[in-house]
Amino acid sequence: MVARNEKHTIERVQTGVRMEKRLLKVLRAFADYNDLTLGDLMEGIVLHVFDGKCPFSESSLGRIRELKKFYGLDLDSSHLVEHRAAPASHDDLISEFRELERESQADAGGGPGNENGPIVEIHKIPFVSTLVETALFLAFTGPFFNSV
Secondary structure, eight states, X not given: OOOTTOOOOOOOOOOOOOOOXXXXXXXHHHHHHTTXXXXXXXXXXXXXXXXXXXXXXXXXXXXXXXXXXXXXXXXXXXXXXOOOXXXXXXXXXXXXXXXXXXXXXXXXXXXXTOTTSSOOOGGGSHHHHHHHHHXXXXXXXXXXXXXX
16 A cells, blocks of 8 residues: 655656547646646646545536536537547557557657657557546546436
């Protein structure tokens, strides 16, 4: 078990997660309203959801309801089905991950605006993108949100 006062080094990477347009508008507006970056908000939501906790206070849930109404976000977690190509097999994902790892090692020098090294493109793996999108979507429309 990890001690509570133990500090962890956090390495952030650039990602290009795809998500529903109106959901993104609500996320951006909510982040701005709370003076957070979109990345910080998403990170906090996902960590709370992974811990089985509601990431929002009662007042935040009220603000989210207002933003959902304003941006016309009438979806809930049952609408998370998207028409996509057949899912990649386990072997395909491992192969794709290894290819990204090789590209990352080849680019180890980084570039302008990427002071922490190469930009990791793991978001291209369908499982990772879907996992993050699902966690965020559930945070805004799933059991936590609807239980209030």
